[in-house]
Amino acid sequence: MAVEAPAKHVFDFDDDDDDGPVVFKRNNTLSSKQNQLNSEVKKASSQRSDGHSGSLASYVQASNGQSSNSQKNKAIPSSKSLPVRSPILSPKASTSSARTSPVKSPVANFKTPASLNDHSKQALKQHKCNVVKEEKSPIKGATETNSDDDDDLQPLSARLKGISNQGTKGASTSSTSQSHRLVPKTEIKGSTKDPDDEAPLPVRFNMKSSAGTSSSKLYDSDEKKPLASNGEQNGSTVKGKQEKSSMLSGKRPLDKGNSLDQSSAKKPKISDTSTAMKSKQLAVKAEKADEDDDDDIPISQRIKKSTPTNSKTSSMKQKAAKVVSSSLKKLNRKSKKEFKNSKYIKSTKVSPSSGDGQKKWSTLVHNGVIFPPPYKLHGIKLLYDGRPIDLTPEQEEVATMFAVMKDTDYMNKPQFKKNFWEDWSKLLGKNHTIKDLDKCDFTPIYEWHLQEKEKKKQMSSEEKKALKEEKLKQEEKYMWAIVDGVREKVGNFRVEPPGLFRGRGEHPKMGKLKKRIRPSDITINIGKNAPIPECPIPGESWKDIKHDNTVTWLAFWNDPINPKEFKYVFLAASSSLKGQSDKEKYEKARMLKEYIRNIRAAYTKDFTSKDVTKRQIAVATYLIDKLALRAGNDKDDDEADTVGCCTLKVGNVECIPPNKLKFDFLGKDSIQYVNTVEVELPVYNAIGQFQTGKSKSDDLFDKLDTSKLNAHLKELMPGLTAKVFRTYNASITLDEMLNKETKDGDVAEKVVIYQRANKEVAIICNHQRSISKSHSAQMSRLTEKITELKGVLKELKIDLDRAKKGKPPLKDADGKQKRNLTPEALEKKIAQTNAKIEKMERDMQTKEDLKTVALGTSKINYLDPRITVAWCKRHEVPIEKIFNKSLLAKFAWAMDVDPDFRF
């Protein structure tokens, strides 16, 4: 397994060409292992070219934006922070490397983008336009055309795809909400036009419209995508539930450091599985091989395979070809370099234990954490029954935390006040004058707070800058860690300040005092030979020091709100440790692609199993696959009561004859999920059975929990768990949409395509955001402008009429005479104005559509960056148009992917 084509390894190593970042690899066994791992996995799975090979090297170095420096740093562990330059971002960074050629944007083909913002904005605008159009484009009836292939997979074909749309939006929150989803709804049924297109449009289209198509076959694409897509769903956050008793769990003693951990062997995690996977996978593949269905193949590919009819397709192919060839060249060059770096090679090959579930690092040096400053008394008194009250510093500190939240929604929540009072009154003591929170008037403190805020705002920019620098100076040493000789950014080195707990939704513990964390609460994890960080607070000391290299955390403390939980300090997302696991996550999801067909067939079969547990597992898996639901672990009573798939309650699902299901529940972060979906009849029937004889608050899947579900999934594919489906569905959707819908056009248009795909994924995953406070104001402002323009238009038309008759234009609003224009000129103006109006209307629509959709979450967590990078390379879109600075750093490992990469 391990051996990958040598060539590959060699290649990516460092290319001079433009494309790749200059790479240095660090010879770290760990990474090499992983690298190997990945390669194995890849191999196992039939992957097409993904540029994975060299990636490791490059990303390693690039990892936190520090590029070439890493090597240097190695030598000097204690080094001070060097300026961080991301090779990706700045060409200059490449100094150390041998490379001569000018480095452009490291990401190969990308052209240097100049100002992102401008572009992107434009893109956005355009995007909006396009969006509208596209959506309108008729999507074929889900049924008709297509898909013969589906047949192969019978089970799949069988399933219905349409979803109804009615997505209500957030229940409580947004009443208006429904608007956005309309676009799609409208026109879906359009007739199908080209056969080619058959390619399934993204699900969303189908779904939306279709509510009904039942029996028709689905596109296979559907199969891959979650039904959910129909945009309708989502609700906005709801705030509504409550109940639940709170009980605090007692804390348990921390385990004190056993230095043995270091050696302690945790079980191998992924790595093992990966190996295993490989074999299984192969088997599966073999099976498949004969059938020729492409189900699992991305649509676009299939298209290619079969008959590319349309010009677009062909052109794309050509492009791709070009790209490829160039990349190959590049690779060759790389190979030369590679040799130089024998270490790298070695390391790559070495470490058979790709599994490395255990050892995460060999050496780890860092400076610990920084604490928030001590509380500063302000001396402002609150009023109790109208009289000012003296408080001790501790009492005042907590009172201030509460006062400051005066204008938040928490103040309307009795639970919040109750919890706050419980904790604060304890501090006040039994005989304190203050006996009733309702008689407290925190206004003076609140006002003081506002003033302070104002003062800060009013500071001159020099002052602000000075303060910032001051802060930076203090924090600098905590910002970096040296992991196996490479300087990496630390994610959260600041200890959380004390405050009032702000739980989401109806959290039973909201308002409780989150006490100040002291050094004696903190356990540090650091390399054996590294100096132990000095405790920043004089006279105090760390709770414990560990040297556990099987974990990645640098420090942790117990959560004061829930002492049995931990708060960890980890490396930043740009670190190679994080990058590595990110990559593994996507590789696993890609592997699912190879198994998905069989998995779907299996659960489809089990919809009617006599064994209830089996049936429940089948239906649950179906929902997770189709709707991208989360697993749904069991929760304690002292948490907000939200659910996931396994914890759905009978009342969360409503059966709507003949075969639709309406979901309505609060998911993670108490975000409402509302979606009505058409499902296959067996599923519909099974849900009905699971509900019978139960009350609304009973578990729908009473025989199920996440561990059973995951145990079952693992039998189907090594390492498979419920969350993999989310990653898979998100990434495959992006990949398919991008490949299907990207057309020739300028960069801005392409960016629009990307954003549309991104939006689709966000909808599938139900990623929401709260509506900005100024949203409605913004909308009405736009409406106003449009009306104004329409007025202008009317006038122009009148003038045009007059001009045609040889009359002068009417006077303008101020009574002044307007310039005499020729009819042609007027017509031109009219056209321009019309265009402007249309554009504004589209902008408005898009804005409305996206007002509750959060695009960022999927970009950060669900979309394989290699899809994006490869697409950008293929279509000559500067990567910076899609990824901002932090994403570029986070996805450094994906930057040298082959342009042909497909998820």
Place this chain on the structure above:
DNA sequence: ACTTCGACTTGCACGAATCTTT
């Protein structure tokens, strides 16, 4: 077979930084 630990990923909100518009 469960429950509880423990570690790590995912997710939304908010404030700061930037960019746009007035």
Place this chain on the structure above:
DNA sequence: AAAGATTCGTGCAAGTCGAAGT
């Protein structure tokens, strides 16, 4: 230059999931 809008970065809450404990 101020005001408004958007994007970015941070904070920290809330999930997932494997493994240890009982």
